[in-house]
Amino acid sequence: MKNLTTALHYHDRTKHHPSRYAASLGYMDWATQPNPFRRYKNAPLIPLTHSDTTPPYHLLFANEILPSAPLCLESLSQLLRYSLGLAAIKSQGGSSWALRCNASSGNLQPTECYVIAPAIDGINQQSTLSHYAPREHALELLHTYKIQLVGDGFYLALSSVLWREAWKYGERSWRYCQLDAGHAYGAIKIAATMLGWECEIIQAQTGEIGHLCGVDQYGRYDSNEHESPDMLIRIQTPQGNLPQTPKLDSIANTLSPAHHPWEILGIIDDATQGEYPSPPNLIQSRKSSTPTKSAGEIILKRRSAQAMDGSNITEEQFRQLLNSSLFYCHTPDVNFFIFVNRVDGLERGLYAYIRNPNTLPLLQASLKESFAWEDKQEGLYLLQQGDFRGVAQRISCNQEIAKEGAFSFGMVCDFSSVLETRGAIGYKNLYHQCGKIGQIMYLEATSLGLSATGIGCFLDDEFHALLGLENQQFQSLYHFTIGRGIIDTRVSTLPPY
Ligand SMILES: Cc1cc2nc3c(=O)[nH]c(=O)nc-3n(C[C@H](O)[C@H](O)[C@H](O)COP(=O)(O)O)c2cc1C
Structure with a gap:
């Protein structure tokens, strides 16, 4: 119980707020x-x-x-x-x-x-x-x-x-x-x-x-x-x-x-020490993808975009990227809430991608009542139409990559119940689940000729408020953006070995 209180306290204390970021030195x-x-x-x-x-x-x-x-x-x-x-x-x-x-x-x-x-x-x-x-x-x-x-x-x-x-x-x-x-x-x-x-x-x-x-x-x-x-x-x-x-x-x-x-x-x-938890398997699994380059080439080419060019991606690419997140089966506690900025065939707006259908009823009951939950198939739901590009940037600590990417999203985790059932080490495991998903989405983006960037800097409770989350039942633990990266030609690349 003491450890759980510590984890909840740490989580709250290290949230970024618009007027106050979590404590750090503030300079390099x-x-x-x-x-x-x-x-x-x-x-x-x-x-x-x-x-x-x-x-x-x-x-x-x-x-x-x-x-x-x-x-x-x-x-x-x-x-x-x-x-x-x-x-x-x-x-x-x-x-x-x-x-x-x-x-x-x-x-x-x-x-x-x-x-x-x-x-x-x-x-x-x-x-x-x-x-x-x-x-x-x-x-x-x-x-x-x-x-x-x-x-x-x-x-x-x-x-x-x-x-x-x-x-x-x-x-x-x-x-x-x-x-x-x-x-x-x-x-x-x-x-x-x-x-x-x-x-x-x-x-x-x-x-x-x-x-x-x-x-x-x-x-x-x-x-x-x-x-x-x-x-x-x-x-x-x-x-x-x-x-x-x-x-x-x-x-x-x-x-x-x-x-x-x-x-x-x-x-x-x-x-957060103790016995490492074993979360249940996801019900859904990832589909196979279309032929691309060798795995080694994609792994070595994967890079974080530092700027995105603001162009569109196709709906097929978007769906393939979401589906790729199902590769790691022990990640049932993560669902995505997505700002769709530029995806051909999809209206701009706020979407949910439900990786774990078991959590759908609870999410629907916990989020804003006004959300439409329009079924877009394959786990995708349109919650609210609109241009969220500015919001995406603001929530990502004002980073433009979230606005200029084709989409950006928060990985929203089943939070308080996971911590209660798996203990404080469950908190650690939730981040591990999000990190695993991040790695495959980077690779999938690279395989499609796109770029991605993990976003650790985001305004936690601003995002929760936008979704209508008022308590710690669900919490967003990692953000991400995918689009077409701009290559910085001032930086040169050499082979590592
Ligand atoms: C957990 C995590 C959080 C990150 N947060 C940010 C971020 O907020 N903004 C950003 O521009 N890059 C962010 N990045 C990207 C890293 O800076 C990048 O991975 C690192 O510089 C190494 O570059 P590479 O991904 O091209 O190998 C994040 C990466 C990870 C894994």
Whole structure:
């Protein structure tokens, strides 16, 4: 109960209001900018391989499952390369920065990944714990286990360096870390599907996850830079018990020379530990899509648009984008409320896309009585006609991308009842659900020659008021816009490896 109260308090306190944004430093303290790359001193580096051959993107969603790759150095390398690896190096005016396959708020990249794998030729003849180093596209070997994992399955553990996001976003940053973790899982699931591998999050205790990858050994980290365990992912079917990780020797690098404390982040982090929930499956599933480029090309090309050109998209594209969000089946708590700005064949207005039909009656009863709920088929409902472009921009912290995109939307989650039934960790999981959806919608937009941008900065209660939501039964946790991006020709792109 105490944890639930903490989560509700944190959620309310970190809302952006038109006259008061959630507390942050308010400026960029470049002197303390965190290093986006975690490294472990004394950990042997095992280079991973590069392979450009990936199946066509549309086959990831075909009914016939892609052939399952054997677990070997090459396949593990592909999984990591096309999920959490670098996608491009951008440079402008003498400075350069790396972008990754997984989107991350402010490109601050809080998510770290640990691999718990059986013996693999080219890695080790024993089962290992290692950390993925994306800049080097290599594994840092942290431990070899005496007890062996067998079979062709393995585990990935994700954790977040909360400080990386806190540096820029202050108190709201915990939310962004969770959305980013969802994006990271989303990216891993896509890359696993490419390899014909099953991939799912296990209902593990966060304490066990932290213990497994050694992030609970606080002495190995700068006290302001420890990692919070997020989720444990099972790839294929590993056999044998999860190994026990002893005290590790390797010490984590220091990411910033100094830090700004945000007490509330430690409090919400503590309150949201526990057994990772397993939300029920969605009733609907995504359809297959039309042939496009290779999955690898789309993954590497995915970029956030920083400006949209204000042109229209077709209704078919719009519906395909919405439908793509059904790819991750354990995301039943998210429905979309959409500002349709420019979609051929659809009148401008506010729409609902009901991903989970079970929530429709409650939503209809909770939202403004004046909404028309005109059935537009396939889960789409027109609530109110009108030009919402200005509103979309205002609600997205005045960001023009929401106005100039073909559409923008809020991911509205079943909130208070999920927290009551799954506990405070259910709050964390809701962000993970939204982040996963965000990752696939970025990729789907890229596959259609369009662009997308995740929007973490939005005016929470302004949006709720527009929908007529007066309590915390439903809350919007992530916003998004899709349209035609304008390429900034001043920024040049280099291959990452
Ligand atoms: C959770 C999340 C929130 C984001 N919020 C915003 C935002 O409010 N405004 C914006 O312009 N970009 C936003 N972005 C886009 C990121 O800045 C972008 O992903 C990052 O710079 C990396 O670039 P890339 O997506 O091209 O790899 C967000 C991304 C994520 C994942």
